[in-house]
Amino acid sequence: MLLLNYKPVLHQPTGIGVYANAVLPALQDFEHVVIPGGGSGGGKERLKRLAWSQFQLPRLAKQLKVDLIFTPAPEGYLGEQVVPQVVMVHDLRPLSHPERSMQSLYFRNWVPPLLRQSRHIITNSKFTALEICRSIGVPESKTSVISLGYDADHFYPSELKQRLHCRPYLLHVGQAYPHKNLQRLIHAFHAIAHRFPTVDLVLLGKPHPSESHKLQQLTSELGLSMRVIFKSYVCYGDLPNWYRGALAFVYPSLWEGFGLPILEAMACGCPVVTSYGSGMEEISSGCALLVDPFSVPDIAQKTSHLIDQKKARDAFSQSGINRAAHFSWEATSRATSMEIKSVIDSVR
Numbered sequence: 001m002l003l004l005n006y007k008p009v010l011h012q013p014t015g016i017g018v019y020a021n022a023v024l025p026a027l028q029d030f031e032h033v034v035i036p037g038g039g040s041g042g043g044k045e046r047l048k049r050l051a052w053s054q055f056q057l058p059r060l061a062k063q064l065k066v067d068l069i070f071t072p073a074p075e076g077y078l079g080e081q082v083v084p085q086v087v088m089v090h091d092l093r094p095l096s097h098p099e100r101s102m103q104s105l106y107f108r109n110w111v112p113p114l115l116r117q118s119r120h121i122i123t124n125s126k127f128t129a130l131e132i133c134r135s136i137g138v139p140e141s142k143t144s145v146i147s148l149g150y151d152a153d154h155f156y157p158s159e160l161k162q163r164l165h166c167r168p169y170l171l172h173v174g175q176a177y178p179h180k181n182l183q184r185l186i187h188a189f190h191a192i193a194h195r196f197p198t199v200d201l202v203l204l205g206k207p208h209p210s211e212s213h214k215l216q217q218l219t220s221e222l223g224l225s226m227r228v229i230f231k232s233y234v235c236y237g238d239l240p241n242w243y244r245g246a247l248a249f250v251y252p253s254l255w256e257g258f259g260l261p262i263l264e265a266m267a268c269g270c271p272v273v274t275s276y277g278s279g280m281e282e283i284s285s286g287c288a289l290l291v292d293p294f295s296v297p298d299i300a301q302k303t304s305h306l307i308d309q310k311k312a313r314d315a316f317s318q319s320g321i322n323r324a325a326h327f328s329w330e331a332t333s334r335a336t337s338m339e340i341k342s343v344i345d346s347v348r
Helices: 015-027 043-064 102-109 111-117 126-136 182-193 211-221 239-245 260-267 278-284 296-308 310-324 329-347
Strands: 002-005 032-035 068-071 085-089 120-123 143-145 169-173 200-204 228-231 248-251 272-275 289-291
Touching (some): 015 260, 015 329, 111 126, 120 126, 126 278, 169 239, 182 200, 260 278, 272 278, 289 296
Parallel strands (some): 002 032, 200 228, 272 289
C-alpha cells in the first residue's frame, strides 16, 4: 500500500501543488491512502506540518501497514525509517539563496538528513539532481530525473485572446521571492520604458511578506507606478490568457530547479526571455532568449529586442511551442508511477 502525504499541497497551489495534483490520478491506481493538504502556507503552518511529519506520519504509516510513503515535496520524518520514504525535490534554492525565513531554516537543518535517509529522491531536472548529489552528498543512483509537464488542454496557442490588460505588456509570473530578481527586472524595464511608452510590465503572483513592499516602493521612486502592474495570485483559468496576450514572458530568475512558468508560456506561444544557468537554460534548450540575470543592461537590451522585432518574437514563439511539445503531465505521471512501483517492489 502507498501512503500519499499531500500535506504540503496548499489551498492555492503553486509549483509543488500543480505537480502534486497532476500526478495524483496515476498514483491513485495503487492501493493507497491520501493525507490531504489544503493549508494556506506560512511559517507557523510549516512548523505544524514539521511536527506532524515527525511524530504522526510514521506512526500512521505503520498503523496502516503501508509499504511506502510518497511526499511530493522535500518533507517527511527523520530517524529510523520504519516505513521507507520517497520525496520529490523541486529545487534547493533555499540553500543556495537563503532568506531569513522558516523555509530556509528548514532546508538547512531538516532537508539534508531527510534526503540522506529517504529510500529514493525524484527531481525535475538534471541540474537539480547534480545539486542534490553535490551539496547533500547522496549517490547519483538514489535520484531519478522526471521532468515536469503542462496541461495541453489548458495551455496552448490561440489567436482568440481574451483582453486582460488594456495596453501591450511584458509578463512575469511567480511570487516575489528575492531570487526571482524582480528588482533588476524593474530597473531593466525603467531603462527601456521611454522607448516604449505604451508598454507596461505586469507582475503576476502572490505578494511576498517583505519583498513586495520594496518592489512597489522601487517602482514609485522610478516613476513607474502606473506602468508596473502588480497582480496577486490569479486563478488557473485566467493564466493562459495572460501568457497569450503578452509581448514576451520575462523570467530573469537567479536560480530555478525547473521553471514551470517558462514551459507554460512556451506552450501558449509566448516568446520567453530567461536566464543562463540552472534549470532554466536546461528546460528552454535554445528556444528562449537568454540573459545574464545579474546584468540590468543585458536584460534591458534583449527584452527591448523582442519588443522591437516582431520576426524575433514570432521565431521564439514557434520554437517555444515546439519545445513545449516534448513535455506533458501524462509522461510525468507515467514515469512517476513507474518509479514508485519500482521502489515498492524493492521494499517488499
